[in-house]
Amino acid sequence: MNKGTTGNGDGGTAVAEPPREKLTKKAITADHPTWCPGCGDFAVLAAFYKVLEKRNLEHEKIVTLAGIGCSSRFPYFVNGHGAHYIHGRAVPLASGISLARPDLHVFLFGGDGDGFSIGGNHLDHGARKNINMTYFIMDNFVYGLTKKQTSPTSPIGFKSKTDPTGAIDQPVNPMKKLISAGATFIARTHATQVKHMMEMIDRAFDHQGFSVIECLSECVEFFPDVFDPADPKKGGSFEVIQEKKWDNTPEDELRHDVTDELAAYKLAQLPFPGVFGVFYQSDRPTKNALEKKWIQSSREKTGNASDLEILQKTFDRMK
Amino acid sequence: MSERPDTAAQTAAPNGERADLRPENIQDAVIRLAGNSQDGIQTAGAFLARLAGRSDHDVMTYMTIPSTISGGPSIFQVRIGSGEVLSAGDEADFLVAFYQHSYQDHIDFLREGGVLLYDSDNVEPNLDDKRFFYVGVPITGLTIEALGGTARDKGKNIFVLGLIAKIFNLDVDKLKKLITEKFASKDESIVNTALMAFQAGYAYPVGNVLAKHYRFEHIPRPSGRAQITMDGNQALAYGLIAGGVRYGAGYPITPWSSVMETLRRELPKYGGIFVQAEDELASVSIALGCSYSGYLAVTGSAGPGISLKAEAIGWASMAEIPLIVCNIQRGGPSTGLPTNVEQSDLHQAIFGSHGDSPRVVLAPSSVEDCFYIAIEAARIARKYSTPVFILSDTSLATRIEAFDEPDLSKLMVNPKPDLTPRQTFKPYPIDQITQHVPPGTRILDGKYPLLAGLEHDEMGHPTGSPKLHMAMTAKRRNKLRKLAEEIPVPEVYGDQEGDMLLAGWGSTYGPIHDAVAMARENGEKVGALHLRHLHPLPNGLEKIFEKFKRIVTVEMNDQGVYGFGQLATILRARYCEPKITSFTKTDGLTFRVKEILDGVFKGKSFAARHIPREGAAIVHAGTAPENVKSTREVVPQGVG
Ligand SMILES: Cc1ncc(C[n+]2csc(CCOP(=O)(O)OP(=O)(O)O)c2C)c(N)n1
Ligand code: SF4
Ligand SMILES: [Mg+2]
Numbered sequence: 001m002n003k004g005t006t007g008n009g010d011g012g013t014a015v016a017e018p019p020r021e022k023l024t025k026k027a028i029t030a031d032h033p034t035w036c037p038g039c040g041d042f043a044v045l046a047a048f049y050k051v052l053e054k055r056n057l058e059h060e061k062i063v064t065l066a067g068i069g070c071s072s073r074f075p076y077f078v079n080g081h082g083a084h085y086i087h088g089r090a091v092p093l094a095s096g097i098s099l100a101r102p103d104l105h106v107f108l109f110g111g112d113g114d115g116f117s118i119g120g121n122h123l124d125h126g127a128r129k130n131i132n133m134t135y136f137i138m139d140n141f142v143y144g145l146t147k148k149q150t151s152p153t154s155p156i157g158f159k160s161k162t163d164p165t166g167a168i169d170q171p172v173n174p175m176k177k178l179i180s181a182g183a184t185f186i187a188r189t190h191a192t193q194v195k196h197m198m199e200m201i202d203r204a205f206d207h208q209g210f211s212v213i214e215c216l217s218e219c220v221e222f223f224p225d226v227f228d229p230a231d232p233k234k235g236g237s238f239e240v241i242q243e244k245k246w247d248n249t250p251e252d253e254l255r256h257d258v259t260d261e262l263a264a265y266k267l268a269q270l271p272f273p274g275v276f277g278v279f280y281q282s283d284r285p286t287k288n289a290l291e292k293k294w295i296q297s298s299r300e301k302t303g304n305a306s307d308l309e310i311l312q313k314t315f316d317r318m319k
Numbered sequence: 320m321s322e323r324p325d326t327a328a329q330t331a332a333p334n335g336e337r338a339d340l341r342p343e344n345i346q347d348a349v350i351r352l353a354g355n356s357q358d359g360i361q362t363a364g365a366f367l368a369r370l371a372g373r374s375d376h377d378v379m380t381y382m383t384i385p386s387t388i389s390g391g392p393s394i395f396q397v398r399i400g401s402g403e404v405l406s407a408g409d410e411a412d413f414l415v416a417f418y419q420h421s422y423q424d425h426i427d428f429l430r431e432g433g434v435l436l437y438d439s440d441n442v443e444p445n446l447d448d449k450r451f452f453y454v455g456v457p458i459t460g461l462t463i464e465a466l467g468g469t470a471r472d473k474g475k476n477i478f479v480l481g482l483i484a485k486i487f488n489l490d491v492d493k494l495k496k497l498i499t500e501k502f503a504s505k506d507e508s509i510v511n512t513a514l515m516a517f518q519a520g521y522a523y524p525v526g527n528v529l530a531k532h533y534r535f536e537h538i539p540r541p542s543g544r545a546q547i548t549m550d551g552n553q554a555l556a557y558g559l560i561a562g563g564v565r566y567g568a569g570y571p572i573t574p575w576s577s578v579m580e581t582l583r584r585e586l587p588k589y590g591g592i593f594v595q596a597e598d599e600l601a602s603v604s605i606a607l608g609c610s611y612s613g614y615l616a617v618t619g620s621a622g623p624g625i626s627l628k629a630e631a632i633g634w635a636s637m638a639e640i641p642l643i644v645c646n647i648q649r650g651g652p653s654t655g656l657p658t659n660v661e662q663s664d665l666h667q668a669i670f671g672s673h674g675d676s677p678r679v680v681l682a683p684s685s686v687e688d689c690f691y692i693a694i695e696a697a698r699i700a701r702k703y704s705t706p707v708f709i710l711s712d713t714s715l716a717t718r719i720e721a722f723d724e725p726d727l728s729k730l731m732v733n734p735k736p737d738l739t740p741r742q743t744f745k746p747y748p749i750d751q752i753t754q755h756v757p758p759g760t761r762i763l764d765g766k767y768p769l770l771a772g773l774e775h776d777e778m779g780h781p782t783g784s785p786k787l788h789m790a791m792t793a794k795r796r797n798k799l800r801k802l803a804e805e806i807p808v809p810e811v812y813g814d815q816e817g818d819m820l821l822a823g824w825g826s827t828y829g830p831i832h833d834a835v836a837m838a839r840e841n842g843e844k845v846g847a848l849h850l851r852h853l854h855p856l857p858n859g860l861e862k863i864f865e866k867f868k869r870i871v872t873v874e875m876n877d878q879g880v881y882g883f884g885q886l887a888t889i890l891r892a893r894y895c896e897p898k899i900t901s902f903t904k905t906d907g908l909t910f911r912v913k914e915i916l917d918g919v920f921k922g923k924s925f926a927a928r929h930i931p932r933e934g935a936a937i938v939h940a941g942t943a944p945e946n947v948k949s950t951r952e953v954v955p956q957g958v959g
Contacts, residue, residue, distance in 0.1 A: 059767070060761045063758045081758035083769065085634060092568075092596060092601035093605070095601075095605050095608060096568065096594075096608020097611060099608075100613070104612065299587070311561060315557075315724055319373060319724070
């Protein structure tokens with residue numbers, strides 16, 4: 001197999017590398033989104049396009065991935081390499097890609113059900129292992145695709161098809177869950193606040209490690225208006241976390257230290273709609289880096305032998 | 320011992336005269352060590368197996384593992400032969416009993432005229448039973464004495480190894496070298512202690528009670544290649560590495576764990592990573608991520624874990640991603656018999672997911688074949704962009720065999736993804752076999768592929784079109800038909816036509832072939848057919864079936880509601896052939912040759928009990944183009 005993963009189908013024709021053009025919105029736009037008009041997820045897509053355009057990433061290195069849900073349709077609307085996987089398991093899928101191919105930009109999109117319920121365990125372990133990826137969760141407090149069942153973030157009292165008299169189970173607090181699981185970049189934003197959303201994506205992308213953004217993204221169909229309390233245009237207030245500038249001013253004393261886990265936890269306790277911005281960030285080494293280190297030392301121990309030489313040596317010991 | 324020496328019958332009476340050991344050439348011996356697993360009988364047995372491999376003998380081991388963590392009664396059986404050894408042996412020629420329970424539980428496995436070597440400090444055999452020869456040695460006491468009276472009997476296993484070395488005239492230098500190598504990484508005193516125990520066993524005047532010692536005849540192996548000795552899970556792991564697999568993920572479960580342990584340890588040397596995932600769903604997903612990224616990856620488990628991976632395997636089938644899934648089968652369902660053997664996951668492998676989700680299923684027939692089938696699985700997964708199952712089982716996983724060292728220079732596959740830019744790319748061309756193009760590949764017309772779990776068009780865009788779903792379902796199925804064309808028709812062993820064809824798959828290869836050899840010695844017209852490719856089946860089997868009056872599959876699974884084993888059910892569905900039946904069992908143990916003969920020739924008793932050895936070489940004919948023997952189209956290829 002000299003030609004990598006080649007099969008015998010229509011691989012198109014292999015050609016020499018032509019020069020690159022700047023990445024444009026047009027180049028990365030695929031199918032027209034199938035979301036309901038007014039769905040919060042449109043704004044997320046628009047913000048994502050803008051960040052990609054601004055960063056002018058190499059087109060073929062952008063990988064968008066998702067599980068299942070309305071929000072998880074995302075990869076279909078981005079023209080780039082990508083995969084639409086199964087419900088709740090996109091974090092491990094992305095982990096495999098991230099570990100095997102550090103040259104790629106791994107973006108993951110999904111909903112609250114996908115990420116906090118069926119995929120909740122994977123979220124914890126991706127965070128704990130600190131696998132490098134950017135994970136954007138469109139939290140609408142409801143199951144959209146399956147048409148209005150209670151989600152793990154639905155507030156108590158929410159009337160859904162599975163809780164006709166109102167939800168009774170304590171919802172997940174995504175920020176708390178992520179802090180305790182060990183995610184190394186944790187942020188919260190709101191789909192109506194495009195500039196803030198872009199800033200969060202930008203910073204999450206820059207972060208080396210497991211970066212997660214929870215974005216309140218309204219399901220106009222099954223849970224309308226729920227995020228108005230955080231939308232200034234609808235009479236709410238969008239309260240942004242003031243991060244420490246380390247400028248030795250008295251004001252700075254009051255600002256949030258993003259490396260302080262306990263402080264982040266306290267912010268996460270604030271009542272709905274809470275605050276927005278970066279809750280926590282740490283430069284703990286990634287699994288990618290730790291595995292790479294082990295590979296390097298293992299390779300050195302073999303004297304950087306060829307694959308054939310290493311296996312032959314192993315077999316010689318079994319004679 | 321196939322050369323049935325009139326053992327020390329007269330002269331070996333426990334109080335007999337001291338006689339010098341007379342050598343006697345033998346071709347085949349089954350030695351069963353019975354004790355507790357914490358006594359290290361596996362270690363002693365493994366030394367014997369390694370030595371046999373190094374000395375150009377054929378060897379096969381068989382062991383039972385207690386399912387309790389603290390250990391417990393267990394056996395390790397080694398069969399050493401001058402010539403091809405296919406099964407671990409129905410009966411022991413030589414039983415070593417460490418405890419009274421070992422003696423009681425295993426004396427019935429000793430053949431008449433066999434030798435019981437027992438620890439006279441712990442075992443009181445019934446010496447009135449005149450079927451056997453008795454050699455009592457105070458193993459515990461002598462070991463403690465030899466090791467300086469530490470009152471610890473650790474080392475009994477190596478003491479016994481010394482005894483066996485003496486009795487079977489084994490190559491002491493090679494054994495000492497193996498012992499030294501084994502403990503080399505440990506404290507020097509450990510090596511010395513082991514060698515002292517060995518020497519003490521070897522020096523014991525066993526000639527006082529046994530008149531003969533045995534010498535394995537040396538028959539040079541036809542290949543002239545050196546032999547390597549390992550268990551099936553090691554062979555599988557190294558086969559994957561040779562096949563170019565550099566990434567994978569798994570979750571521990573018996574008997575799969577040792578594959579993942581080997582890969583976790585070895586892959587970094589090759590620049591790869593094996594991830595221990597949080598669960599089975601994550602491990603298949605991580606492996607799919609690696610495969611998607613361009614590095615063919617492996618995941619594996621035993622039945623319970625494969626059940627959890629089933630949804631993701633359906634996605635791999637739909638999205639057409641190469642993937643290797645190993646199932647080291649054990650007794651099921653549920654936690655079942657976790658340390659026993661069963662072949663009850665064949666249907667799960669072929670069908671287990673949801674929807675119509677074609678995938679390839681292969682099964683290795685021996686430890687050696689675990690190595691080669693892994694390489695073939697990797698080749699098929701890439702070429703057909705499909706999940707490929709490797710169905711091994713507990714007995715293959717844990718048994719040790721010696722086999723010809725593979726020619727790695729011809730076998731090693733380059734694992735690197737091909738990222739050459741392409742002008743255009745369609746991930747799902749309807750009338751062609753999908754080829755996976757990993758991310759990082761520039762597509763110059765600017766249209767990038769999306770790999771989709773939703774039904775899709777040729778570019779991967781979702782579609783609800785019934786016509787497309789029909790066409791794509793057919794496309795995914797037809798690539799397996801295409802594969803069937805390049806699978807060689809397996810060779811029939813024994814009679815090429817006759818009264819009965821025994822068909823099998825997986826680890827039953829050895830006992831089925833031995834059963835056929837023995838039945839033929841007794842005048843039966845019988846052949847054996849062993850399938851390594853279970854889904855799709857090779858084309859042309861019907862031509863073989865035509866030549867036999869009955870076809871009986873021999874399987875370690877239940878006959879099911881309709882009375883047929885899992886392979887028989889598939890063959891009956893495929894060939895609509897009522898003469899296909901099955902002989903199945905679910906006792907969690909490997910087939911004994913006699914059991915197969917009793918099962919398929921009900922009521923017959925065979926006089927000759929010799930198993931001729933010639934002609935039973937395992938054929939590793941894979942689906943490599945040069946091995947393609949039949950390109951006959953049995954099934955139409957159209958979309959429909
Ligand atoms: C294994 C499995 N279980 C259930 C479903 C059905 N299902 C699809 S999406 C979904 C919930 C989606 O909710 P969320 O993740 O919050 O996404 P949203 O649609 O709200 O964006 C469910 C239950 C499925 N596709 N797969
Ligand atoms: S159902 Fe809700 S979440 Fe889904 S697309 Fe419509 S508005 Fe968006
Ligand atoms: Mg939701």
